[in-house]
Amino acid sequence: MKKEPFVNKEQLEKITKEYPTPFHLYDEKGIRDNVKALKEAFSWNKGYKEYFAVKATPNPYLIQILREYGCGCDCSSYTELLLSQSIGAVGEDIMFSSNDTPAEEFALADKLGAIINLDDITHIDFLEETIGRIPKTISCRYNPGGLFKISNDIMDNPGDAKYGLTTEQMFEAFRILKEKGAEEFGMHAFLASNTVTNDYYPTLAKLLFETAVKLQRETGAHIKFINLSGGIGIPYRPDQTPNDIKAIGEGVRKVYEEVLVPAGMGDVALYTELGRFMMGPYGCVVTRAIHEKHTHKEYVGVDACAANLMRPAMYGAYHHITVAGKEDAPCDHMYDITGSLCENNDKFAIDRMMPEIELGDLLVIHDTGAHGFSMGYNYNGRLRSAEILLCEDGSTQLIRRAETPEDYFATFDSFPIYETLKKNIEDAKK
Ligand SMILES: *Cc1c(COP(=O)(O)O)cnc(C)c1O
Numbered sequence: 038m039k040k041e042p043f044v045n046k047e048q049l050e051k052i053t054k055e056y057p058t059p060f061h062l063y064d065e066k067g068i069r070d071n072v073k074a075l076k077e078a079f080s081w082n083k084g085y086k087e088y089f090a091v092k093a094t095p096n097p098y099l100i101q102i103l104r105e106y107g108c109g110c111d112c113s114s115y116t117e118l119l120l121s122q123s124i125g126a127v128g129e130d131i132m133f134s135s136n137d138t139p140a141e142e143f144a145l146a147d148k149l150g151a152i153i154n155l156d157d158i159t160h161i162d163f164l165e166e167t168i169g170r171i172p173k174t175i176s177c178r179y180n181p182g183g184l185f186k187i188s189n190d191i192m193d194n195p196g197d198a199k200y201g202l203t204t205e206q207m208f209e210a211f212r213i214l215k216e217k218g219a220e221e222f223g224m225h226a227f228l229a230s231n232t233v234t235n236d237y238y239p240t241l242a243k244l245l246f247e248t249a250v251k252l253q254r255e256t257g258a259h260i261k262f263i264n265l266s267g268g269i270g271i272p273y274r275p276d277q278t279p280n281d282i283k284a285i286g287e288g289v290r291k292v293y294e295e296v297l298v299p300a301g302m303g304d305v306a307l308y309t310e311l312g313r314f315m316m317g318p319y320g321c322v323v324t325r326a327i328h329e330k331h332t333h334k335e336y337v338g339v340d341a342c343a344a345n346l347m348r349p350a351m352y353g354a355y356h357h358i359t360v361a362g363k364e365d366a367p368c369d370h371m372y373d374i375t376g377s378l379c380e381n382n383d384k385f386a387i388d389r390m391m392p393e394i395e396l397g398d399l400l401v402i403h404d405t406g407a408h409g410f411s412m413g414y415n416y417n418g419r420l421r422s423a424e425i426l427l428c429e430d431g432s433t434q435l436i437r438r439a440e441t442p443e444d445y446f447a448t449f450d451s452f453p454i455y456e457t458l459k460k461n462i463e464d465a466k467k
Contacts, residue, residue, distance in 0.1 A: 040275045042321060042401040043067055044427060046362035049323060049399050052425065052433055058399070059324040059341035060423045060439070061410045063099060067319035069429070071282075072106045075311070078286025082293070084306020088132040090267050091117040093312025093407035094320070096424055097124045098436040103315065111267075111310040112151070115142050122149055132264065132310060134178065134225060136200055140167045147172065154178055154225050154264070158206045161213055176223030176264065177202055177210050181244065185228040187236045193229035201226065204248070211256040221261040223308075224249055231270035231313060233277050238265055239288030242307075246296040253302065264308040265289070271317040273355050273404050280314070313407040320406020322346050322422075326398045335372050337394045342376025343383040344419035346405050347412040350382040358386055361399040366392035374400070378417050410437075420445060 043064040044052075052062070072087070079085040088111040089103050095117065100110065101124050109130035110121035121131050131151035135142060138160065146153055147168040154176040155161065165171055180201025185192045195201075202210055211222060226245055229237060245263050253260050272279045289307070297305055322345055328338035348354035358374060360366070368390040376383040385402055394400075413421045420440035425433050446458045 038272075038275055038278075040357045040359070040403055041364070042359045042361075042403060043319070044321070044323075044401065046399065048427070048431070049361050049401070052427075053323070053325075053399065055433070056423055056425060056435070057439075059322055059339070059345055060425050061345070061405060062321050062323050063316075063406060063424065063426050063436070064319040065102065065426055066429045068099065068102050068316065069106075071319065072103055072108065072315065074282050075309075075315075076106055078282045079289070079307060079309075081286070081290050082307045083304075084262065086306065086308050087315070088130075088264075088308060088310045089315055090310050090312030091120060092411060094316040094409075095120055095411050096436055098426065098434075099316065099424075100124060100126075111312075112146070115139075115145055118142070118145050118149060118151070127151075129174075132176075132308065134264075134266070134310060136178075138163075143167045152176060152223065154223065155202075155210070156200055158202055158210045158213075161210060161217070165217065171214060171217040171219050173219060174221040174223070174261065175214055175219045176225055176262070177207055177214075179204075179207055179224055179226040179245065179248065181226075181228075181248075185241075187234060187240050192232060192237065195228050207248070207252060208256060211252055211258040215256060215258050220259065222252075222258045223262045223264055224252070224260060225264035225266055225310075227266035227268055227310075229268050232268055233270045233272055233280060235281055235284045235288060237268060238285045239292050241265055241268075242289045243292045243296065246292060246302075249305070250296060250300040250302065253300075260302065260305055262306040262308050264310060266310045267312050267314075269309075269311055269314040271313055271404060273357065275357060282314075316406035317404050317408075318406060320404070320409055322402040322405045322409065324400050324402065326394050326396055326400060329394070329396060334388075335370070337372050337374050339374060339376060339385070339400055341385070341402070341422070342378045342417075342419055343380065344376075344378065344414055344416055345422050346385070346402060346409050347414065348405075348408060349385050350380065351412070356385060356405065357403040358389065358391065359401045359403065360392050360394055361401055363392040363398070368392055370394070378419065380416070415440075415445060418445060 088109040113135035128150035133146040136156035178201040182196040324339040324341035330336040343350040374386040423439040424437035
């Protein structure tokens with residue numbers, strides 16, 4: 038399938054007059070349509086709630102859009118908790134799904150009334166010592182170990198993942214938590230990432246539901262919710278078929294009616310903690326071709342780099358690239374598209390067949406709306422870009438300014454060198 042950007046050349050030329058490249062651009066309409074479809078797909082479940090995985094796209098203005106549809110926040114750190122609090126997501130609107138958690142983070146999560154999802158059995162005592170009690174509602178993250186398969190396809194390797202409690206530990210943890218005063222229980226598992234199959238959630242749900250029935254029966258703990266977590270993927274490549282969220286919702290419903298309802302557990306609420314699926318396709322990086330280089334290969338240098346989008350450098354991840362205005366031109370040139378870091382893996386594409394690129398062309402790097410900006414870093418003194426929202430009415434709204442050298446040096450603000458750094462920034466502008 039041909040991948041079309043959500044923005045065209047005319048729009049981009051207008052936007053780049055106001056905001057210099059590179060920047061992350063987000064599609065309000067896409068975000069809204071998708072969250073509506075998700076809610077609809079799970080509307081059969083009375084307590085259904087999506088907790089957006091804040092780490093994927095930690096911008097309060099974007100998450101606020103999801104809040105309009107009743108979404109909460111899935112947090113895993115102190116600053117993510119603060120960000121959620123700033124948009125009014127507190128109490129049971131926060132799912133605190135962290136691991137290797139520092140005490141002060143449990144304390145803040147508890148102070149905000151978040152639902153705490155424990156990653157390990159030893160965290161029961163750690164939490165109790167930290168906040169002085171066990172909350173009435175508590176969740177545990179499950180890791181069944183082994184390989185996670187759908188039919189014969191290996192989806193991922195939970196046995197090698199650092200997260201969660203074993204099956205035996207789940208039973209023991211629920212007993213201990215109940216003794217210590219917990220009244221409502223949740224179960225969580227995240228067994229495969231970026232799945233592009235409608236079978237992931239239903240397969241995961243079956244495993245969780247069957248375990249939940251045994252857990253409730255054997256420990257007497259009342260299971261209030263089951264959290265299917267994240268992992269629904271997006272088609273980064275043009276040849277991939279997008280997930281059908283309606284089919285996924287139906288698949289989960291079938292298993293729910295097969296396993297939970299006959300066990301008298303038809304009151305269990307389902308939660309999700311999707312990140313990539315909620316935002317991934319509705320963000321792109323807009324960058325300009327600033328150099329071409331003809332050596333052992335053909336290179337096009339752009340003004341974005343891995344500091345703006347780390348996935349290709351980190352995982353060799355594919356991100357489709359469209360040259361604005363050349364959507365229908367033949368892909369008869371092979372390029373490496375590079376950033377400026379002094380790292381040879383700073384390439385957004387390698388040996389990619391593309392239309393002929395001229396200096397000044399605007400390139401749209403697709404599907405960067407999740408785990409894009411948020412993975413940014415400052416290597417080589419590179420600065421993070423702005424984030425801009427393309428609103429439903431076609432206007433744009435700056436939702437995060439670009440970093441400045443002042444931001445880069447801000448952590449020296451209590452050191453003698455800071456005044457010199459600031460003076461040099463000013464002098465350089467003259
Ligand atoms: C990262 C993460 C998610 C979101 O994952 P996606 O692949 O973006 O859907 C959800 N829950 C937890 C605990 C996570 O760590």
